[in-house]
Amino acid sequence: MQRRARTLISPAVVLALALALLVGAGSSAASAAAAAAKRRHSASSRLPEVALPHVFHGPSAQVTMAPVGLSFEYSAMAQDLGTGPCPTPALAAELQRLGSPPLALSGDSQDMTAPSGALTGPPASWEAATLFSLPSEFWSQLQCLLSAARDPLTVGLNAKTGQLAWAQQMVAGAQSAASNGLDFSIGNEPDLFSLPNYSALAKPQANAEAAAVGVYLQVVSSLLPAIAGAPLIGPELAAPARWRGQLSRVIAQLHDQIVGVHAYPLSACVTPRAVTIGGLLSAAAGAEPSAFRWVVADAAAAGVPAIISEANSASCGGRAGVSDSPASAVWAVRFVLSALKTGFREVRFHFSGDPYDAFVVRGGEVLDRPLDSALVALNQWLPVGSMLQGIRGLRGLVATAISGGAAQLILDNEHAQAQAVVLRTSQSVRVEVLSAARAGLHVAQLSPHHGAIKLRVAPSSVLAVLPAAVSAAR
16 A cells, blocks of 8 residues: 555556547658548547536536545544544545545444543443444544544434433534534444344334334434434434335424435445455446445435435445455446436445555555545545536446546446447546546546547556646645
């Protein structure tokens, strides 16, 4: 793991890597060269074409939040904050490089965390003995980080083993730390909570979903006084389909300001053999958010936005060699674009001290993994206020046009062979490429010949096209 700056690469190297780029050139030096140029021109005329800037027709999606946010287990954040009064400045710099996106404290540890000083004496149960006690300096360290990085904060409260006094103490700590916005979630993945005596039943109850939702709503209602009307995100479902018939009831009763659900295309604990590079690069893994279009519809019916509040390549921490590979960056772009086109406003990538973390804090350093390049790029390519729309008809490529963003076009090659396309433009462009074959964001600048640029997009890669003038100013 190394800090990877954006790498400028020559057109020759780009061609050798097949990450783009043949720019047609005519020649009158010899008849053979002229004939070859004519053949190239004839071939390129049969390639799919797209004009820049693309003219939008029909439905499009607007970016209303930072497309990428972050979600941390309490224990992972405590580790990254270190032991001093403030964490390493490199951590604040990393969050700023990501665009100061929303930062959530959540995950499994949310329902296994006790506020500092709440646990006294010997534990009375196994459950009490396995709780994570928040360090006394946690909130002051976090305040130091957020003051520098300027991320808004979401704080998850313990609904499984906590109580109102615990929630009130956590809320007070969160209020002391947050300086750029604060909201809360209550309970993590309540669809996985067990009902009393559930294991004793010979078969699931017919009304199991409604019963589980009823218990969850009772618990959350008892903790709501702690947040005193602050914005609420939820219900943070592990598998939204489990509560499909009850989600609208939950939204209505809790008055969620944002509907948040979780989505992981692969599982390192249920089907670990499926967590492969090929599985991560499959079309299904990238399009996972589209299966939850109904969540967006339920949220819209209640007049609130929906986000994927926890996601990553594979649940249970991911898998080394896959979740920390360059393929994770390609997958992340596909996943976020699918989420935005489906109607979700944001995707928050999870950190738990495992292989799928986008970066790692070690001492005074932040070490980037390949996923980090994608998260940085997405928040730059798709700023708040931009619009995106899928383009049909580009053979072999999934194309997304962007209006009002740093990028104008994103081309995704899901195939095992390089795919060619012609850009119709009179302006020089900058291309930024994420490839499953090589870590980092690779960059080249190209100029048109006779109003056209021919691109070859490498297998399992995504390529963003930006105006050269705009990108140079960033």
